[in-house]
Amino acid sequence: MRLLSVSISILTLILSFHSQAAVEKPHFPSPDILPTGTRVGLMAKSPTSTLLYKNNDMLFPPASTLKLFTALAAKIELGDDFRYQTTLAQSGSDLILTFSGDPSLTSADIEQLLSDAKIKEIKGNLLIDNTAFTGYEKAVGWPWDILGVCYSTPSSAITLNNNCVMASIYTNKDGTTRSFVPEHQPITLSTSARAITRQQQKEQYCDLELNATQTNQYFLSGCLVKREQPLPLNFAVQNPFLYASTTIQQILKDNHIKLNGSIQLAQAKPHSAKQLATHQSATLPVLLEHMLKDSDNLYANNITKTLGGHFFKQAGSFTNGSQAIKTILKQQAKIDLSNAILEDGSGLSRNNRISPNHLYALLKYIKANDHKLHFVHLMPTAGVNGTLEYRASMRKAPIKGQIVAKSGSLFATHNMAGFVVDEQGQPATIFVQLVTDYHPQANTSTIAPITQFETALYQNLIKATVK
Template sequence: MRILTALIFFSFSFSVFAYTPLNYLPKGSVSSLIVESLDSSEEFISLNSDRFYPPASTLKLVTALAAKLELGNDFHYSTSLYKSGSDVVISFSGDPTLKREHLKQLLRDYKKKYGNQIDGSIFLDNSAFTGYDRAVGWPWDILGVCYSAPASAITLDENCAQASIYTQDDGHTRVYIPAHYPITVNTETSTVSRSGQKATQCSLELTTTPDNEYQLSGCLIERKKPLPLKFAIQNPELYVQNVTSDLVAELKMDIKGQITVKSTSSSKMTLVSKHRSPSLPSLLNTMLKESDNLIADNLTKTLGATFFVQAGSFNNGTEAIKQILLSKAGIDLQSAKLTDGSGLSRNNRMTAESMTQVLHYIWENEKELNLLQSMPKSGLSGTLRYRKSMRKAPIEGNIIAKSGSLYGSYNMAGFGLDKAGQPNSVFVQFVRDYYPVKNNTDTPVIAPITQFEKAFYKDVIKFSQQ
């Protein structure tokens, strides 16, 4: 009784006194925090819980729950190859796991059944999705990198191409691109010393074109090993057209017509071969553990297509998520602003209170949902494995959560574990407007957000294990 009274007082005191760990954050930062027991009988912290914040990648928990409720564990993406008269139709569904080798196998199956000759054309059907490939609010300056790869019906190789840039003694740079990527990368980047970079404030810059051409410029500090690069494919349709052309040549097939993108719907099509993605649980495991944006956004569009029985888009997908959670879980997100399913858009807004409702529902229905095992564990797995605030006791291994970060936002949503390793509390951390003073010395310092998180997570664990 004495402990409960102290907890109630401690919770109430936040309306009067500041929560001490917040003092680690730089001036101007604002936070929304919730920590409460899973049975809701005890509330440890509730601070600004009804205010709207960018959820960043914690939004993937919302997307995962909606996908489980609407699509079910048996859901697979399918990429199908049909024969339609003298033509070949490859119907894409937005499979975020489709690889070049899968597409090659579809063509190989056609060759085995019908021979080397295609008398007509190859049509790449992209009618599963409609609208923009990128959501409103995605920053323009990150569209060239793979974590912001376009969410498209025609998706291949995660809509991502890998390359490397090398610094050279003559002050220039060179780029290496594996031959199987049909993209063009040019570099005018200069090799500079670390002191030269500081003096000029010059950095590596990337510009792109709709033709999958990439231009690197600016400066790169001299390095012994190449810098890995990952380019988001700007035009997935053109990319897959070129890959398909290369595969036709590799398989020594002869096509009289063209390879082009075209929506098709004919009752006279004959299914030749089909590739299925891993099932939904596998997709969600990757999405949550690795914070995979492409899986989250393609699933969002798929939810829109399934729920509204029409081509999927960011608009109908995010609306579908809201309606699914309201009708099937009793969670009202109508006042939330959802622009995508990954959390990449800076336009997304939701409250810590709403996120807490999602977490409670996941826990209460874990036997059917089985989502907790797909969430990262502090200091041990997924995106939390190397998080600086979680790599030591007592935090390591005692939190299951989904992280999320955008420019100026550092978020976490999940569960504190009891001494037996079972979830016992739910917590949400939304921090925005985080802009610390830059450290201009070579002396390592612990970032303010890391200091705050260490103190906060210790409190979460103490509350969970008391």
């Protein structure tokens, strides 16, 4: 009997050792993988480990990881039943079209509004009400050189078709270029850019440059490498009212609706008007899923202004929207962002600053409350969807499918924040990765240092989570 007891004890120790060996302790890869001068802030906590951290109270540019704060504040303040409403009303002989900042509103929605209201003729003017938002349409800290492209489109109550227009540029055999704008796009585009070889571009240090005006005119100059197919272009609308009014004029014409007056910007919110029709957006979770998975800046910024308007009961702005996010999260989730700097809700501003501690507190709250928040499934999954579908470090096993997170990228900044999921697909390990001042030497023959760093980090975290 004693021999049997000893044998069982030894077997138990062996099984225990193998069980523990199957799950590694989480650790961070050496920062030496990254170029000299790179700043790194890291945090990780698996279900069985102590909290690991490095530079956890240092402030970093959050880039699009800031959208996690915007989304959580919206979930708490607005609720899952929230929908944007765009309304059509009548005041005397005038019609009033009230925009609410719905980032998903399309021309087809406006057309349906007019149909629902059974509008055949507008005897007076069509007034556009944009009083839902106030202040800047472009946040403090947005770089001037990206304002013409669609990921930095203005955040306006008047949002239609993503406030984004399409065009293209062709290279000609004689070294010139020509532009094309679809007939339905109410913009003008001209080009003086030269068509050159790739070698000439390298020798002349010449790139394609864009200038845009407040009348939604776009000018291309500089150089474009010769190409067989046209280069697709997407431009941010510079004047949302002008774009919307011109688009609506075409909708009226296409639907044989006579406008006796003109389309004007309402000078003040009308006191009394008879509501004729309402368009509602999808519910908030649908909007947030698009915002997080596609990292849509317009959605994030308009939702931020909506939060400011809803929380402070006034027209929304970047200023009160950013403050609303801080206040809501502190009051309702005990997430203290008092020393964080928020200029927008998207992370596009180069002035934004948060710490790993801020992100960790947010993720910890989400993990503890996801049974009622239903937040985690709104985030991208590594190698599967959203902005993580093709991320170099996440396309293959064992990382593919095991990470649910929000990425964030700006110049010299590569961030990630989220969860390693367990065997049941539930969030288990929390992690934060903030990397900035990342300036690798150009070398196309090796895997990028940031990819090596992320691969090592997340492979270890997965091993420390999944048995």
